Amino acid sequence: TTRIVLASRPQGEPTPANFRIEQAVLPDPGGGQVLLENVYLSLDPYMRGRMDEGRSYAAPVAIGAVMDGGTVARVIASRHPGFAEGDWVLAHAGWQTHALVDGASLRRKLDPAVAPVSTALGVYGMPGFTAYAGLHEIGKPQAGETLVVAAASGPVGATVGQIAKLRGARVVGIAGGAAKCAHVAGELGFDVALDHRAPDFAERLRAAVPDGIDVYFENVGGAVFEAVLPLLNDFARVPVCGLVAHYNERGRPPGPDRLPELMALILSRHLTVRGFIQRDFPALYPAFLADMGRWLAAGAIAYREDVIHGLEQAPAGLIGLLAGRNFGKLLVKLV
Numbered sequence: 001t002t003r004i005v006l007a008s009r010p011q012g013e014p015t016p017a018n019f020r021i022e023q024a025v026l027p028d029p030g031g032g033q034v035l036l037e038n039v040y041l042s043l044d045p046y047m048r049g050r051m052d053e054g055r056s057y058a059a060p061v062a063i064g065a066v067m068d069g070g071t072v073a074r075v076i077a078s079r080h081p082g083f084a085e086g087d088w089v090l091a092h093a094g095w096q097t098h099a100l101v102d103g104a105s106l107r108r109k110l111d112p113a114v115a116p117v118s119t120a121l122g123v124y125g126m127p128g129f130t131a132y133a134g135l136h137e138i139g140k141p142q143a144g145e146t147l148v149v150a151a152a153s154g155p156v157g158a159t160v161g162q163i164a165k166l167r168g169a170r171v172v173g174i175a176g177g178a179a180k181c182a183h184v185a186g187e188l189g190f191d192v193a194l195d196h197r198a199p200d201f202a203e204r205l206r207a208a209v210p211d212g213i214d215v216y217f218e219n220v221g222g223a224v225f226e227a228v229l230p231l232l233n234d235f236a237r238v239p240v241c242g243l244v245a246h247y248n249e250r251g252r253p254p255g256p257d258r259l260p261e262l263m264a265l266i267l268s269r270h271l272t273v274r275g276f277i278q279r280d281f282p283a284l285y286p287a288f289l290a291d292m293g294r295w296l297a298a299g300a301i302a303y304r305e306d307v308i309h310g311l312e313q314a315p316a317g318l319i320g321l322l323a324g325r326n327f328g329k330l331l332v333k334l335v
């Protein structure tokens, strides 16, 4: 197998020197094990967190260990009764071309007739489920309410906005640049798309939400959150899903401490601000698969993938993802 390991921990933005490519020889599968060929590797913002030490919701990747990651793989040899050569599976097999895993650890088998297998890493997998669960459990958009979401052309944001539209909400998407905004307002069918890099972004956002904001699905933090805060309605819900604007930051930003102001707003506007990790809601996963399967088959949910080729491109892909250079669900095609 060819694999990419964490060579060193980044200081701020990751660089190619934080990664190292290696070769290794895999043993034959033992009892219960399955040998996989990874076909797609998912690149996701959470991977930046795994590169750091310290307490988080998941353990860091150790120096010298293979980078973590979800994959769509083909079974090339199996000593597990549930899997046969040629099966497509959703795995967490990391940044490598091949992997030996316990069959019991495999997340699910994939049927290419139901949806393209790559979607198991995007709209029909973890990011899509994140959108579904965050809305179902926390955001709860109602017909006629206004929902705002950033990173709107990515797999989480795109799905959030489209599910909220299906629920009858008015949806404002925020994305970086004209091409992404055109996609968000066009193919994805959001009511409004706004470029967070526009110098007058905060005023444009205010104008786009004449009735205020009832649900802010928090994907980014930073300047977008600052523009959203004063526009939140009483009893607004804020599922805190991700803060990608901050993942490369080192230490606290300069400037006055505005935490008391934030807490006062949470109190006086009766806000529900709740962090979540999609794995908090395993009981909801079957309903997600059923609903999303139906929506995809009916063409009710659109999705966009951004596919780069070759394992050696993965570090640059992740660095670019954190800076908004991907356009859609970022995947590395390995075969």
Ligand code: NDP
Pocket (backbone or CB within 6 Å): 044, 045, 046, 126, 127, 130, 150, 151, 152, 153, 154, 155, 156, 157, 174, 175, 176, 177, 180, 196, 219, 220, 222, 223, 224, 240, 241, 242, 243, 244, 245, 246, 276, 277, 278, 279, 321, 322, 323, 324, 325, 326, 327, 328, 329, 330
């Ligand atoms: P995306 O494919 O949308 O990639 C991240 C995007 O974030 C970039 O493309 C960029 O888009 C945007 N971005 C980066 N920096 C900034 C910034 N400073 N201000 C505004 N936008 C910025 O990623 P995903 O859809 O996979 O993930 C979206 C969020 O959801 C992330 O925060 C991620 O960590 C989180 N997440 C949380 C999960 C959970 O269980 N809680 C599970 C999965 C994801 P643009 O060019 O439009 O700015």
